[in-house]
Amino acid sequence: MRRWTGTGLLTVVLGSGVAWAQSPSTLEAVRLHRSEARELARKDWEACTASKCPDAGRIALLAGTLALGEGDVAEARTLLTGASVAEPLRPFLAYYQGQAHFYAGDAAAAAEAFGRAVEKASPALESRARARLGEALLAAGKVKESAPALETAATEEPSAELLFQRAQARRATGNGAGERADLKAVALRYPAHPYADEALAKLGELKPPLRLTLAEHLQRARGLLDAGDAKRTLEELEKAEAGKLVRARQDKAQVALVRAQALSATGKKDEAAEALAVARQGPPAVAAEAAYVLARRALKADDNEKARELMAAVEKGWPQEPVADDAGFYVGWLDLQAGRFEEAVKAFAAFDQRHTRSKRRDEAQWYRALAHIRLKQYVAAREVLDGLVEAFPRSSLVPQARYWSARSHELEGAKVEVTGPGYELVITSAPSSYYALLATERLRELGRQPPTGFPEAPKQLESGEVPAELKLALALTEAGLFRDAAEEVQARASRIRNQEQAMAFAHALLRLGEYGHAHAVAARHLWGRAFGARVPEALAAFYPRAFANAVESEATRYQVSPFLVWAIMRRESAFRPEVASAADARGLMQVIPPTARAIAKKLSEPEPAPAELFSPSLSIRYGSWYLSQLMKRFSHPALAAAAYNAGPDAAVKWVKDRGELPLDLFVEEIPFRETRGYVKQVLADLYLYQSFYGKDAVPQRLSLKVPPPATEGVSF
Template identity: 30%
Template sequence: ALFEREQVLSEAGRLVEALDSIKGFVNSYPQHKLLPEALYRSAELSLSLNDPAAAVGPLKRLILLYPSHIAAKKALVLVGEIKASGVAFRWISPEERLSRGKRLLDGAHYVDAAKEFSQLLKCGNDAVAESAAVQLAITQIKQKRFDGAEKVLSEYLKRKPDAKNEAEALYYMGYAAVRRDDIASLLKIEKRLEERAPDSPELAGVLLLAGHYFDDSGERAKAGAYYRRIISEFSESPSVVEAYWKTGWAEYLAGNYNEAIKAFAPALKKNVKPARMRSQMVYWYARASEKSGRTDDAAGAYELTCGIDKKSYYCQLSEERLAGVPAGSISGAGGPVKQVPAGVEFKTDVTADDGADAGKSRVDISFESRYQAAAELIVLGQNSKASAELGLLSDEYKGDRTAIMEIGWLLQDAGDYASALTAYRRLMGGGPDELSQAACVLIDELGYPMRLVESIKQNAPEGPADPFLVAAIMREESGFNPEAVSPVGALGVMQIMPKTGEASAKEAGAEYSGPNDLFKPEVSIRLGSWYLGNVSRLVGNDLVLTIASYNAGPRAVLRWGAPRPDDVDEFIENIPYSETRYYVKRVIRTYAEYLKLAGFNPKDRWTRPFITPLGGARSVSGGQISATGDAPVTR
């Protein structure tokens, strides 16, 4: 197509035609993943044709809109060359640089974002400089540089910003204070906000921070007072949902189930946001109802949890508990959750059983030239080019769910599981209720590729690493993107830190020549699987502790992982690190989806159910675990 044609024309020396071709691509596909490279090629061709002024526009667009892309870094070099040549042109304004910095921040490129904001502090534009100061502080908080953030915000507040901006800065100062364990500073900020912005959402946010601090310190009464104040005085604040949750959870843990029900009850209303928090509160409303003997209320709330989000972690828990509702008893579950052995057999041929709408598109879209070209390129082993063709075709059919599903299947054929996952998410955006059950099964295989499990079994070292769990971790760590880089430097599909990769390769006896090897899926899978199997053994093959260890490191997990409550759902909700807590929930959800697609009932594949359904038997097993453990893979 246009992108490929430009390369052919450039190689033939037909630069004017090549430039026209790449401009056509830029204009026709403004959202395509190849656009950054196309903008760079457009600028290069303009320079080759001795028209540096024409190169400025594409370079500026590239640097502003795609600041973290490798093409943007090359573009900065070209800009330097144009400046050195003496060509006069209008470059990026302070406002545009601020926007660029925000894009870097949103993309988690914190080092580059901090550099951009720091340079803007003395740009000569007071409004931009003040905004840059706050953005720099937010960036430093993301980097866990809390002292630096506090210093930047203190200087900013000396400029006496307006009330709204002052309140925002004070909130972030409070956040930094809590993370520095400086409760005295947080309480001073609370008083200042009470004087300067008594009705602001920032004050509600600071009160919530104080509640969290006292919660974590074991001062439940003080924490509860803060949460109740938010509920009574800031009913319209975004913080109020979290305050209801914290209040209800404290009552639940204390065994005050009726009070917990009252606190969780607002989530039964449709206007509670975000949906994730609503699912969480409705689920625990059901659990509290169950504990207090209100089985019918519990069953209704479990059903509502799945109505909010059928694919959520909490829906999976609800389905498990609903399985035993007729028995009408209340029971917990104990002991470690065991994983599926690596050598287990599973079915991968999941097909529609009712001739539903799911398979219709294979004929409908096959006439498209891009589809045909992609299929031929896959046969020739040129998977990256095939993926590019399918990306263009996906843009053309973005409103056609049937076509998108077929494109997703061919993306999997090309080994591009990341783009296939994007197709899956686009399909699910329309809502699964619009599709037949058979169609949903086929669509799920785009989001949870079973053929990847087979690839994992081929690339992973022999041992106890569960291939379904490896696939689930890949999906949640990187979205199957082999080029993924985390803000802290974890690399590849399994998001392995370079030091962990080197140590794992040495212990596993695997070939490893350096961090760039982690971008190779087969290497990342092999080392990540080895590490996962190793930490799994350290924690007694306990599913929850294994997942948590992959994120936070086994040493940290073993500090708080035992003893634990019999009910595993309660244990997960009490994981002390919020990042690890959410991570465990996401991976468990994905793991269960893989097991279902493979033909298993998740609770039947574990040594015991993840949680015991209403009416199930109570069993307790497990013992003390002791191990040393490695550094975390992904933190």
């Protein structure tokens, strides 16, 4: 049984004593998606072949997949054909041989290779290989033979490609209804996909031809709008009108509403306003949504007074429509943001009465209580907060309500005998929360020892053997097939059925350096063990010292707390180096390319390629440097976290507007919902990391005052 050395499956730390046939630079380049990876792998293969080393096949597999990734099919076929690898990798070799044959135009050879892959594939590979088998058989003209594979593949993962191809197979086997259903699904579910228009054309060729209804045209238009294609959205609406499907006033209003949203996305504000005016003349459901879109536009433009007026009109004019719920909530929220606390109390009280089935009632009650607190109406605030806890005992706002109930007593001047039990309840009932941290600090200020939230620090299970369920993933990693390794881990994790399996699997992943996968397994299966039973082995997967050498080294270099780095990393990526956001933030610390370029300039380094931001070492270094600069400027982790999420300029503005408030109130009044939650989690995680792993006998304290920002430090 081979022992492993704690090197990450996806984030291989080289020099661990593992006898790599590939050069370390090759695997590092593959991991970072560097352009030189293919050339390095080719050189490794040539050197290994010349010396007749036993790993030539494994290196050929890596080099072949890299050649495929860059579209060099001829080289991929040369490398992969005739290669020989050990048993665990053979299905993957067959799969990539199939890919090379397919893209070289040899569909028959591809089908044969994919068939071999399916025979002995792991579950993670099997679905991919079966789908490609069906596609290859279809391309080879063996339409009927492709049907079984495509039926299974399209049922398991109904993508636009597989549904379109299954439609062809169904036609060949005489399943006309199935063909029609698949083509229609492609056209309606995936309107922005290239196959969608082709599916529409084929539907028009059927006998009898299928024509879309107005509702279906609108479904496609909304899908195109969601995909960011406003031009094609407008074209889809024009098709509906050309087909004389837009007849009744209700039809015209529905089309006008979607048209207004598309026009707004293209910057044609006046035309959008005209379309909204038409939509507002439609039936109540359409008119209400049109009015709400107008109110949201004002809110997005920071015209809060106009937004409040329009939101109030929506709630009053269409009280039975779903958008009235959100509109009524925003009326109170905008009053609160403007400092009109008495009006906010009234608005949220009215919301609670009018929207008795709203999913936002607990949030509305919380904001109503906050308005009472800002008015120093502490008894009224407690009545609302206690009502929230009683009415919504499972709400995520319960720790918040309990903290502010106790805090309201303290603000009234009550003694610790009154406030203390409330704070202690927050700590013992929600020990990992931001409010447990605040309650701990309040008790210390009052001279009362807070209870221990977690009796024991996280503890990792020890074992020296690679667990059987991860051996294939490790073999794939050693071959440089990091994506395949990740999919194998995810497939194995999805089959966990109980907490005992989850605990063993999560700790195996921790020992392999796969902190992100371990955290995901724990979040799905071990929440109660970690935060209910307070089991230290369960906590270890939620709060790992991920990439410890890099974090501690860079934190020391840039004089920032390693615990703050871990807290930010946990919130940003959940310890997954491969994560990319919709805003193009990348890697463990979610650095966007423009920020990376600015940091590189400050450090007098060459600008990194965007793909290099997935490197754990680079991401940690840039994130640590950036956090150190934010701490220089803001000198408080709450403000540094706010700036990391929303930018330094926003944090400066919030301090200017509300910096006189104590920290707890300041954070509650951060206007961005995402940043508000971000700051709370980062602070909670920072102090948990400190309490778990800190070496100081005296616990670190959280300052409850908001300091003014300094002029030094970053402004980007």
